[in-house]
Amino acid sequence: MTKLSLSKDKINILLLEGVHDNAISELEHGGYVSVERLPRALDEAELLERIGSVHILGIRSRTHLTAKVLEAASKLICVGCFCIGTNQVDLKAARRLGIPVFNAPYSNTRSVAELVIGEIIMLMRGIFPKSNLVHAGGWMKSAKDSYEIRGKTLGIVGYGHIGTQVSIMAESMGMKVRYFDVVNKLALGNAQPCHSLEELLAVSDVVTLHVPDTPQTRNMIGPAQLRAMKKGSHLINAARGQVVDIEALAGALKERHLIGAAIDVFPKEPGSDAEVFESALRGLDNVILTPHIGGSTMEAQANIGTEVAQKLIEYSDNGSTMGAVNFPQVALPVHAGCTRFLHVHENRPGVLRKINEVFSGRNLNIAAQYLQTDPELGYVVVDVDGDVDENEVASELRAIEGTLKARFLYPGKPGGC
Numbered sequence: 001m002t003k004l005s006l007s008k009d010k011i012n013i014l015l016l017e018g019v020h021d022n023a024i025s026e027l028e029h030g031g032y033v034s035v036e037r038l039p040r041a042l043d044e045a046e047l048l049e050r051i052g053s054v055h056i057l058g059i060r061s062r063t064h065l066t067a068k069v070l071e072a073a074s075k076l077i078c079v080g081c082f083c084i085g086t087n088q089v090d091l092k093a094a095r096r097l098g099i100p101v102f103n104a105p106y107s108n109t110r111s112v113a114e115l116v117i118g119e120i121i122m123l124m125r126g127i128f129p130k131s132n133l134v135h136a137g138g139w140m141k142s143a144k145d146s147y148e149i150r151g152k153t154l155g156i157v158g159y160g161h162i163g164t165q166v167s168i169m170a171e172s173m174g175m176k177v178r179y180f181d182v183v184n185k186l187a188l189g190n191a192q193p194c195h196s197l198e199e200l201l202a203v204s205d206v207v208t209l210h211v212p213d214t215p216q217t218r219n220m221i222g223p224a225q226l227r228a229m230k231k232g233s234h235l236i237n238a239a240r241g242q243v244v245d246i247e248a249l250a251g252a253l254k255e256r257h258l259i260g261a262a263i264d265v266f267p268k269e270p271g272s273d274a275e276v277f278e279s280a281l282r283g284l285d286n287v288i289l290t291p292h293i294g295g296s297t298m299e300a301q302a303n304i305g306t307e308v309a310q311k312l313i314e315y316s317d318n319g320s321t322m323g324a325v326n327f328p329q330v331a332l333p334v335h336a337g338c339t340r341f342l343h344v345h346e347n348r349p350g351v352l353r354k355i356n357e358v359f360s361g362r363n364l365n366i367a368a369q370y371l372q373t374d375p376e377l378g379y380v381v382v383d384v385d386g387d388v389d390e391n392e393v394a395s396e397l398r399a400i401e402g403t404l405k406a407r408f409l410y411p412g413k414p415g416g417c
């Protein structure tokens with residue numbers, strides 16, 4: 001187990017939103033014992049109150065890490081999003097502050113895809129309204145507006161991990177699959193790409209959205225796109241709430257232009273289970289509303305718990321940023337006996353030279369060095385041999401112009417590397 005500059009029992013870890021037990025066991029196994037877990041999200045005021053003492057923070061989709069919160073997080077070394085989406089974090093602010101953000105890019109993919117497949121059948125058979133009626137003592141034995149999915153066209157917007165899983169399963173149940181993506185993607189099975197969103201909307205009996213939340217995807221399904229959908233078709237959104245104009249969707253459903261929708265994500269989601277959910281979609285016929293549970297299965301949460309905790313440990317123990325969504329990717333194996341320093345800086349000429357001068361000026365041998373840059377950021381891990389005054393070196397590194405974060409990670413051994 002790595003001995004860190006700050007002993008592991010002093011590294012405060014706060015996990016929010018009911019992160020799975022696996023995360024706790026993984027962290028404990030890695031020697032991290034100061035772990036607090038809360039079942040809910042914290043709002044900005046609560047975060048500001050608590051964040052100053054937190055070294056590692058774990059969240060899911062409900063906790064919003066704004067620039068203000070991150071700037072107040074003076075001890076924060078990294079963030080783990082125990083989910084796929086990272087739009088709830090101001091990633092640019094985190095980068096600027098030298099804080100890598102990790103996620104679990106595939107661990108709940110299958111869960112979302114399965115939910116979507118189930119919803120396609122439920123919508124096309126009008127199961128929810130019929131079931132509600134039976135619960136209320138009614139009996140509507142009718143085939144009106146009920147269809148098999150076999151032979152129908154599914155339009156997938158965003159042909160990434162989830163979109164392609166949905167594609168494979170839908171085809172295996174006899175659906176024709178069309179997809180639209182801004183990136184040229186390999187078509188799986190017999191799926192066929194569309195040249196534009198409009199083309200996809202015009203041919204699909206069911207449209208399902210699997211794009212990330214970006215400025216380009218905000219309200220990508222608005223009044224014009226809804227009108228462009230086939231009359232009598234269905235919309236599924238298990239991507240992000242801002243992707244669909246909810247008022248416009250409610251209008252299209254009331255006019256019966258669309259005859260069903262399944263929505264898992266909303267522009268405004270309750271911050272806690274106690275808060276009342278408000279939406280123009282509430283009470284509409286053949287609309288399945290779910291509380292952002294696309295990725296909420298036992299399997300997905302268990303896998304995510306392990307995967308993200310491991311990434312946090314790797315960063316905290318070794319400085320590895322593999323899998324970070326806002327940082328250059330660096331992985332350097334533990335170099336037993338060496339003293340390790342981490343340096344995050346603006347990517348401008350001369351910074352690496354200055355870093356090396358700090359060590360050469362002290363007659364210290366650099367035993368290993370790993371640098372990765374992207375157009376804005378540089379991240380270098382340096383292993384040094386010999387007798388090092390870690391704190392002095394760390395403060396010299398911090399004084400280099402362009403430094404965003406610099407710290408000494410673990411000490412060397414008397415014999416060196």
Ligand SMILES: NC(=O)C1=CN([C@@H]2O[C@H](COP(=O)(O)OP(=O)(O)OC[C@H]3O[C@@H](n4cnc5c(N)ncnc54)[C@H](O)[C@@H]3O)[C@@H](O)[C@H]2O)C=CC1
Pocket residue numbers: 084085105108109112157158159160161162163180181182183210211212213214216217238239240264265292293294295296
């Ligand atoms: N409801 C839930 O619980 C969950 C929701 N999600 C959401 O699903 C989204 C998709 O997840 P993955 O498939 O894993 O992501 P991914 O990154 O593998 O795929 C996203 C695809 O969308 C494409 N894309 C981006 N902008 C586009 C645009 N303007 N038009 C068309 N295509 C565009 C990308 O090129 C990419 O192929 C996540 O970003 C997350 O927001 C993910 C997991 C659980």
Ligand SMILES: O=C(O)CCC(=O)C(=O)O
Pocket residue numbers: 060061062082083084085086108295296
């Ligand atoms: O389970 C969660 O909290 C969020 C799921 C999700 O939307 C994601 O993984 O992006």
